[in-house]
Each structure stands twice: as C-alpha cells, then as structure tokens.
Amino acid sequence: MxxxxxxxxxxxxxxxxxxxxxxxxxxxxxxRWTSSVAAPDRVRVAAHAKLNLFLRILAREQSGYHQIETAFALLDLADELTVSRAPAGVTLAVQGATADLGPPEENLAVRAAHAVLEASGRRFGVAIELVKRIPVRAGLGGGSSDAAAALLAVNALGGDAVPRPELLHLATRLGADVAFLASGAPAAVAWGRGERLFRFAPPPAAPALVAVPPMDVATPDAYGWWDALYPEPAARGPVVLDAEALAGWGSIGRLGGNDFEIPVFGKHPALRTLYERLAGTKPLWVRLCGSGSAVAAVYRSERDRDDAAMMLGEKQQRLIRTMTRATPPAGPKPSDS
Structure with missing residues (x-):
C-alpha cells in the first residue's frame, strides 16, 4: 500500500x-484511485425503489435543469444486481424487464460502472446481471437505483478504491435521485438538483401499495409539461420541516403534495382517476411517485393495504404490495453464484 x-x-x-x-x-x-484492500470477484446488491414524500419544483436553470425540494424514503421493492469482474469493458444482461430499457451503453447502471472504472484506472472490467422488479418509467427511481447499486458494486470489486465523497460526486452526475440512493440513508431531505442531502430518521416501516397503470411517463416530458404551465414560476414560500413532521406517515401526509401531479394529471386524466381511487381507500399517505406514472399509498396495517388492493382490483392497473423501509439498505455482499 x-x-x-x-x-x-x-x-x-x-x-x-x-x-x-x-x-x-x-x-x-x-x-484515479487505487487500493490495496482485498476485493471479491463477484458481488450482489439490492437496488431499492424510492418514494418522494413531497416534491416541489422551484425553478428552471438556464442549463435546463430544475431545482427541486423533496424528501426521499425507500421501499422494500428492489431490483437485484450481480456484478462480476471481467477482463475489460462493461456488459449488461437483463432479466424481468417488461419495457425496452434502451441501448446498453445508455443504461444508467452501465454508465455508473464506467464512471467507477475510469476513476480507478480501468484495471479490470465488469459483467452486470440485472434482475428488474421495479417498474420502468413509473417514478420509483428504478434506473437511478440500479446506477447507485452499480457504483457501490463496482467500487467493492475494486477494494472500495474510490472514496465515499468522490463516489457521491459521480452519483450526482448520473441523475437527481442517484446520490440519495447511493448514500446508504433510508430517508433524506434533498434540494438543489437532488444532490444536497440531509438524512433524517425514517418513519416506521409500514405496508405500502403501488399502483402501476399501463401508460408510462418520461421525466423530461413531465418537466416540459410543468414548464409549459409555469413559464415564469412565482417565488415559493418556505417549507418548515422538523423531526415531528417527518416522524409519522400521518404528519408526512400533511407536508405538501407533488408538483408533478397537476401537469401529469392534466395530460393523463386516467392517472388522476387512479389517484382519487387510491385516496378513497383511506391510506395514511398517497402521492404520485416522482414524475409518474405509478401512484403509491401507505397504510396502517397489512389488512388495510390488502383491503385497498381488493377494492382497486388489477383490471386497469398492476398492484405491488410492499413495505416502506426504516433501516438502511444492505451494501454489496460477496456472491459465489
């Protein structure tokens, strides 16, 4: 060393x-970072879905990026990545995807892997096996979480050569949600482009229901609809947050909404109907997930959640029963198979 x-x-x-x-x-x-720490040849890591507890769009920068204020929490629902050392390059094999993920070279997990390899001198390559469980283009952060998991996994294969702060810098370049999902925090307030984070103690783990409609929403489209509605957005008032407001799902439900709901519901009235139907099942909290298209709700008990699922049915949407997380996600673990 x-x-x-x-x-x-x-x-x-x-x-x-x-x-x-x-x-x-x-x-x-x-x-470029190197390390003498013994490293595994193959690791497995979960890439958890996220919820935006509230989301405010503040302004559009001249660069086209939007400043936001939001609070993140995690779900048990997760993709799974198995990443192995290879002689060179980055390959991607995907199982379970029901939608086109685009060219491999544009995949966020592949881009994340290249970023870590470049930062550590490209001493090896990686093969990524991705099992998709998080719906695509649903606002649940599946692609961002895959990127965060790839950052952590490839760094683990390199003996954690890239320091944590540098790794989070790489995450911010990949997307607004990636820094949180790579941070290891179960919940955090975020602002700016999502790269500024303040961890807070997550609310208790609770049953959640995610309703996934047949349509999807691309995040750039959702921002474009918001820009069209608010070409000169007015100054926003402050959001006062304290530990009590974030301690329980009932108080979180009173913090505010999701600024994407008005423009996205305007373009997709069926999503508004889905939201209203889900809100009618008496959840503690219900919101559009990120920029859509999924809608999520949190309940007092598994029985309440399952009753809600029975009321909604699955003729018009897919339903995913899961839990919110109150513990940090596990990092990459060595894998023999």
Whole structure:
C-alpha cells in the first residue's frame, strides 16, 4: 500500500483517505484511485425503489435543469444486481424487464460502472446481471437505483478504491435521485438538483401499495409539461420541516403534495382517476411517485393495504404490495453464484 505521504500531489483527499492512493497525473486532471484492500470477484446488491414524500419544483436553470425540494424514503421493492469482474469493458444482461430499457451503453447502471472504472484506472472490467422488479418509467427511481447499486458494486470489486465523497460526486452526475440512493440513508431531505442531502430518521416501516397503470411517463416530458404551465414560476414560500413532521406517515401526509401531479394529471386524466381511487381507500399517505406514472399509498396495517388492493382490483392497473423501509439498505455482499 502506498502511504498518503508518498503521493506527490499531497492533495487534501489523499490525506483524508490514507488507505487509498490518488493516481492523478495532475491536480487539475481527473483523479484515479487505487487500493490495496482485498476485493471479491463477484458481488450482489439490492437496488431499492424510492418514494418522494413531497416534491416541489422551484425553478428552471438556464442549463435546463430544475431545482427541486423533496424528501426521499425507500421501499422494500428492489431490483437485484450481480456484478462480476471481467477482463475489460462493461456488459449488461437483463432479466424481468417488461419495457425496452434502451441501448446498453445508455443504461444508467452501465454508465455508473464506467464512471467507477475510469476513476480507478480501468484495471479490470465488469459483467452486470440485472434482475428488474421495479417498474420502468413509473417514478420509483428504478434506473437511478440500479446506477447507485452499480457504483457501490463496482467500487467493492475494486477494494472500495474510490472514496465515499468522490463516489457521491459521480452519483450526482448520473441523475437527481442517484446520490440519495447511493448514500446508504433510508430517508433524506434533498434540494438543489437532488444532490444536497440531509438524512433524517425514517418513519416506521409500514405496508405500502403501488399502483402501476399501463401508460408510462418520461421525466423530461413531465418537466416540459410543468414548464409549459409555469413559464415564469412565482417565488415559493418556505417549507418548515422538523423531526415531528417527518416522524409519522400521518404528519408526512400533511407536508405538501407533488408538483408533478397537476401537469401529469392534466395530460393523463386516467392517472388522476387512479389517484382519487387510491385516496378513497383511506391510506395514511398517497402521492404520485416522482414524475409518474405509478401512484403509491401507505397504510396502517397489512389488512388495510390488502383491503385497498381488493377494492382497486388489477383490471386497469398492476398492484405491488410492499413495505416502506426504516433501516438502511444492505451494501454489496460477496456472491459465489
């Protein structure tokens, strides 16, 4: 292992992470990290779906990105990634996807893997096996969670060579939800582009029902509809958050709504109907998931949730019974098969 003192750059990150070596060619260049920590050849990791407890769109930047305020929580519902060392490159094999995920090179998990490999000097490649369980383009963060899981998994194969802060920087470049999903927190308030996070103690684990309609919503489209409705958005008032407001599902339900609901429901009236039907099942909390198209609700008991599922039926939508999480997600674990 090269000591921090042997790094010719002696940058602040090297001194903070003496078990790792910054292999940058210059301070202005891209850092490449190495590690002498023994690493597994194959790991498995869950990529959990997320909920937006509330979501406010603040403004559109000149770059086209939107500033937001939101609070995230996790569901037990998860994709699964198995990532193995390979001689070079990145390959992706997908099982369970019911929708076209696009070209592999544009997949967020593949891009995340390339980012970690580049940061650690491309000393090896990886093969990613992805089992999809989170619906695609439903607002549940499936693609972002796959990217976060890939960041953690590929870094584990490299002996955790990339320091945690650097890994989260890579996450923010991939998408607004990726930093939270890579953070290891079960719940957090986020703002900016979603990259600024403040962890909070999650509300108790509770039964949840996710209703997935036959249509999907692309996030860029949803932002475009919001921009069309609010070409010059007015200044927004403050959101006052405290520990009590985030401690229980009843109080969370009073924090505010999801700014995507008005434009998305305007374009898809069937989604408004689904939301109203789900709200009529007396949940503690109900919201459009992210930019849609899924709608999620949280209940006092599994019986209440199952009664709600019976009332809704599955002729017009798919229903997923799951739980919210009150514990941090497990990280990558070595896998023999």
């Amino acid at each position: 090269t000591s921090a003192g042997s790094c010719p750059l002696r940058c602040s990150v090297c001194t903070r992470y003496p078990a790792r070596t910054c292999a940058s060619v210059s301070c202005a260049g891209r850092k």
